[in-house]
Amino acid sequence: MNISEGSATACKRLAGRRIVVTGAASGIGRATAELFAAEGAAVALLDRNSAAASEVAHAIGGFVAEADVTDERGVEAAVRRCEEALGGIDGIVNAAGIMATGSLLDMPVALWRKIIDVNLIGTYLVTRSALASLRKAESGTVVNIASAQGLLPNAADHTAYAASKGGIVNLSRALAAELAPHIRVNSVCPGMVDTPMADIHRANVSNYALKRIAQPDEIARAILFLTDGDSSYVTGAALAVDGGRSFH
Numbered sequence: 085m086n087i088s089e090g091s092a093t094a095c096k097r098l099a100g101r102r103i104v105v106t107g108a109a110s111g112i113g114r115a116t117a118e119l120f121a122a123e124g125a126a127v128a129l130l131d132r133n134s135a136a137a138s139e140v141a142h143a144i145g146g147f148v149a150e151a152d153v154t155d156e157r158g159v160e161a162a163v164r165r166c167e168e169a170l171g172g173i174d175g176i177v178n179a180a181g182i183m184a185t186g187s188l189l190d191m192p193v194a195l196w197r198k199i200i201d202v203n204l205i206g207t208y209l210v211t212r213s214a215l216a217s218l219r220k221a222e223s224g225t226v227v228n229i230a231s232a233q234g235l236l237p238n239a240a241d242h243t244a245y246a247a248s249k250g251g252i253v254n255l256s257r258a259l260a261a262e263l264a265p266h267i268r269v270n271s272v273c274p275g276m277v278d279t280p281m282a283d284i285h286r287a288n289v290s291n292y293a294l295k296r297i298a299q300p301d302e303i304a305r306a307i308l309f310l311t312d313g314d315s316s317y318v319t320g321a322a323l324a325v326d327g328g329r330s331f332h
């Protein structure tokens with residue numbers, strides 16, 4: 085390695101860190117996996133869509149573990165495969181999630197349960213499965229992707245989603261207390277982001293101080309901050325990355 089290569093590696097914010105990103109086949113998870121790899125991390129992409137995850141992994145040199153985050157045994161096995169492939173796990177980004185709309189009376193109970201199952205219980209299962217590895221890490225981090233709807237619900241037909249995301253905010257705070265001081269746990273609360281999940285044509289940008297929705301990379305950079313050493317004194321935070329939606 086010559087000197088310029090050595091200094092380039094040293095400048096990378098996640099050099100030497102081993103990170104599992106769920107939901108990494110698409111959207112925010114994908115942008116996070118790409119940014120983290122560019123910043124020197126070894127990345128494992130955990131997603132139910134292994135074909136799409138493999139395309140991302142191929143481009144960034146990552147490892148793919150197919151799993152549905154609601155499947156307890158499947159998650160445990162997938163996290164073990166990630167640990168073996170990476171040689172350990174220093175951090176988790178829980179970005180796998182689903183969104184569906186419907187009023188309290190219109191949404192079937194099964195769909196209500198599914199939203200809670202994927203978004204909230206999936207986050208819990210992946211984090212729990214990685215806990216032993218995170219405890220072995222020098223400085224473990226968990227970043228859970230909640231939503232601006234988890235801080236300040238403002239849409240009449242997003243009740244189940246808002247409940248799941250409010251749960252993620254408080255799960256993150258509770259875990260931050262439980263796992264301190266060795267493991268830091270934070271949540272990121274995006275407003276609308278330009279991904280396949282979001283119906284961006286329904287975006288009312290006047291709700292946002294910045295008068296636009298976000299690009300996935302803008303959320304990934306906030307997740308990077310909460311994963312690297314720059315946020316060494318931040319735990320239990322719910323970071324709004326929402327262009328000012330939550331105060332506007």
Ligand SMILES: NC(=O)c1ccc[n+]([C@@H]2O[C@H](COP(=O)([O-])OP(=O)(O)OC[C@H]3O[C@@H](n4cnc5c(N)ncnc54)[C@H](O)[C@@H]3O)[C@@H](O)[C@H]2O)c1
Pocket residue numbers: 106107108109110111112113130131132133151152153154178179180181182183202203206229230231232273274275276277278279280281282
């Ligand atoms: N896009 C937005 O406007 C927005 C806003 C706020 C929060 N979020 C949150 O950000 C996260 C990522 O959303 P996105 O916009 O990138 O969505 P996306 O649909 O582009 O990506 C979601 C990914 O999660 C995976 N996934 C879904 N269910 C899964 C399961 N049961 N097991 C494993 N993988 C599963 C999908 O295969 C996909 O790769 C979600 O938690 C979402 O709620 C999104």
